[in-house]
Amino acid sequence: MALKPVSPSREALIAELYEMFRTLGFDGLSIGVSMRTGLGKSSLYYHFPGGKDDMAISVVAFACAWLRANVIAPLLADRPRAERIAASTRAVRELFDDGRSSCLIASLTMPGTRVPVRDELARTLADWIAALATALIETGAEPSGAHLAATAALSRIEGALILVRAFRNTDAFTTQIDAIAADLIGVGSGN
Amino acid sequence: MALKPVSPSREALIAELYEMFRTLGFDGLSIGVSMRTGLGKSSLYYHFPGGKDDMAISVVAFACAWLRANVIAPLLADRPRAERIAASTRAVRELFDDGRSSCLIASLTMPGTRVPVRDELARTLADWIAALATALIETGAEPSGAHLAATAALSRIEGALILVRAFRNTDAFTTQIDAIAADLIGVGSGN
């Protein structure tokens, strides 16, 4: 019953664990499940001496870095609003695989998840909302309503992913994501 | 170390377990945790012979019945739209304790939760969205956009509760819930 002898790179390993954590949550990912990476128990402890907590911390760092680079950064580029929103939305679709993958923030903020993990997730989410509000303001929206609109957009994205999970059907995500982008582009222009 | 000898009524017991399940999720509620109801392990198995699954099924039935009576029914009453939305929104605020409590649907649709539970939750959520769409249509909205608007509202509610969990702060819920109600009342009248 020999397992894959080739050692996957650390980055690839974390990417696999990331998929597991966001699907199953912190409690749901057992060491047994994590062995589906092809590594045995002890090998996992070799790579993550702190065990499950250590894995979660690495996964969160990986995911948050990706989100900052691909979702948040485009919002702050010096371009017209429609382009910023389009670029960011494209990354969001990729991040959630058009609704097929759930959100690590939703999965790892349940009670039972360790504090360092929760804190970095919260910080990244706050930065995402702030960047979206900034994008709206820099492109002509009233500062007063921008934060509310940005929070509404993020709520809708997170909520759509919950509906997808409940219905086991990605329709809610695919229909909402377009509407959200359209609404964001229209903020401040007559509604 | 004697525990409360007085037997709480079954309804009260289920209400306590409901709070535990929606906070902790299916995996998160251990038999140990459920003993905080004041009952010992074996007493819980007496009331719920099917163990944890049995508890979850009872809790879901309880919560879905409440939602149907207090959130969905008012949407279908023969009244002006503003009154339907206001009554339903009031119940939603109560259901989630103004953002302090999370949603059972979000908590119990994670992988690991048993199928009968997931199915009833999905059915109730679908009925909620359908009732909201019906309310909009009966009060003058275009049928074409009503389902999208109803799905948007539910996404926003569910998502706001995720933000609350992430930030450990109810602001996202309290600010969004009013905006959602206002948007629903305005659907079809110039935006």
Place this chain on the structure above:
DNA sequence: GTCTATACTAGGATAGAC
């Protein structure tokens, strides 16, 4: 750097006394 073997803990569940 990965494995086998092992230890320990917590969770789920049942038997049977009261």
Place this chain on the structure above:
DNA sequence: GTCTATCCTAGTATAGAC
């Protein structure tokens, strides 16, 4: 209807061989 005692399994973690 509740308790004590017990069992079994799954999950976390470590030691040490290769």
